[in-house]
Amino acid sequence: MAAIDATLAAQNAVVAAESLGLGTVYIGALRNKPQEVAQILKLPPHVVAVFGLCVGYADPNVNVAIKPRLPQSVVLHRETYQLSEQDEGISLYNQVMKDFYESQQMNVPGDWAEHSSKRVASAESLSGRQQLRQILNNLGFELR
Numbered sequence: 001m002a003a004i005d006a007t008l009a010a011q012n013a014v015v016a017a018e019s020l021g022l023g024t025v026y027i028g029a030l031r032n033k034p035q036e037v038a039q040i041l042k043l044p045p046h047v048v049a050v051f052g053l054c055v056g057y058a059d060p061n062v063n064v065a066i067k068p069r070l071p072q073s074v075v076l077h078r079e080t081y082q083l084s085e086q087d088e089g090i091s092l093y094n095q096v097m098k099d100f101y102e103s104q105q106m107n108v109p110g111d112w113a114e115h116s117s118k119r120v121a122s123a124e125s126l127s128g129r130q131q132l133r134q135i136l137n138n139l140g141f142e143l144r
């Protein structure tokens with residue numbers, strides 16, 4: 001529940017910051033090394049950083065673009081989950097993301113769906129997060 005509350009609060013902070021002309025970047029990568037992060041932040045027992053949030057003014061000289069979002073048919077479902085809408089929307093997004101990666105000169109192998117599923121396909125691909133349960137135990141959370 002606390003993780004959800006922190007996330008909701010952060011999203012409101014992001015909206016407020018952006019309304020003031022600031023830029024923000026969530027840093028989920030903090031969860032790759034929660035124990036080291038807890039040490040750096042001098043967190044007391046039973047406290048863990050859920051994510052980081054960078055706030056600042058974007059460099060106007062850097063050429064940036066808004067990352068395309070999944071089509072609404074993939075992420076918005078009315079009353080019940082509409083599985084039938086998924087394939088077409090994801091194929092479309094694969095193409096959109098291919099163009100986006102090219103425009104950003106990002107070398108991403110495979111299409112977006114393949115690339116994204118590989119990120120969570122095995123323990124080795126979790127960038128250390130497969131140890132999260134043990135690390136939370138170490139930080140004082142007695143998960144069973």
Ligand SMILES: Cc1cc2nc3c(=O)[nH]c(=O)nc-3n(C[C@H](O)[C@H](O)[C@H](O)COP(=O)(O)O)c2cc1C
Pocket residue numbers: 025026027028029030065066067068
């Ligand atoms: C939950 C979450 C975690 C994220 N973690 C990272 C991160 O670890 N490192 C990073 O550079 N960006 C991170 N981001 C930022 C994304 O890269 C960024 O939101 C995405 O590129 C879209 O950017 P845009 O909204 O400016 O187009 C994260 C975003 C979200 C929503």
